[in-house]
Amino acid sequence: MRPPLPTGALLRRLRLPLGSPLQILLLACSFALAAYAGVRLLSGDWFGVVLWVVGAALLHDLVLLPLYSLADRAAVRGLGAAGRRRWAMYVRVPAALSLLLLLVWFPLISGTVAERYRSATGRSADGYPARWLLITAVLFGGSALLLAFRLRRATKRRPPAAH
Known part of the structure; x- marks a missing residue:
């Protein structure tokens, strides 16, 4: 059985890699700016914005992604057949x-x-x-x-x- 770790060693082991204080400050500012933009965006027609975002995600995932994946696969196959x-x-x-x-x-x-x-x-x-x-x-x-x-x-x- 291992002896218990001293408190300082335990804290060093549990320490998260957050980066420098400047990085943490910039991350907090970016979250605050994103929250402000979200509040401003959703303050008017929030249902229309949510509907647009969900519709755009569905359009991308169900229509556009398969289309450009097929086009990419065709281009790679065509170039692969030519040895290029x-x-x-x-x-x-x-x-x-x-x-x-x-x-x-x-x-x-x-x-x-x-x-x-x-x-x-x-x-x-x-x-x-x-x-x-x-x-x-x-x-x-x-x-x-x-x-x-x-x-x-x-x-x-x-x-x-x-x-």
């Missing part, structure tokens, strides 16, 4: 960023809130679909350039074939 499976990240990253931009700016890209946007800002919402397509093209083009650069650098580093 490691190129998948050069497709995944620009696709994810493009879809994130589409998700955030969908009302303006689709034109469903064009009149409301014009009345609120005094600006036209006409250019959003073209800008999103241009940003998507730049993302995929930049990814293709990065892949080409890395492939070129990898071929330069290869030792010459011995004949």
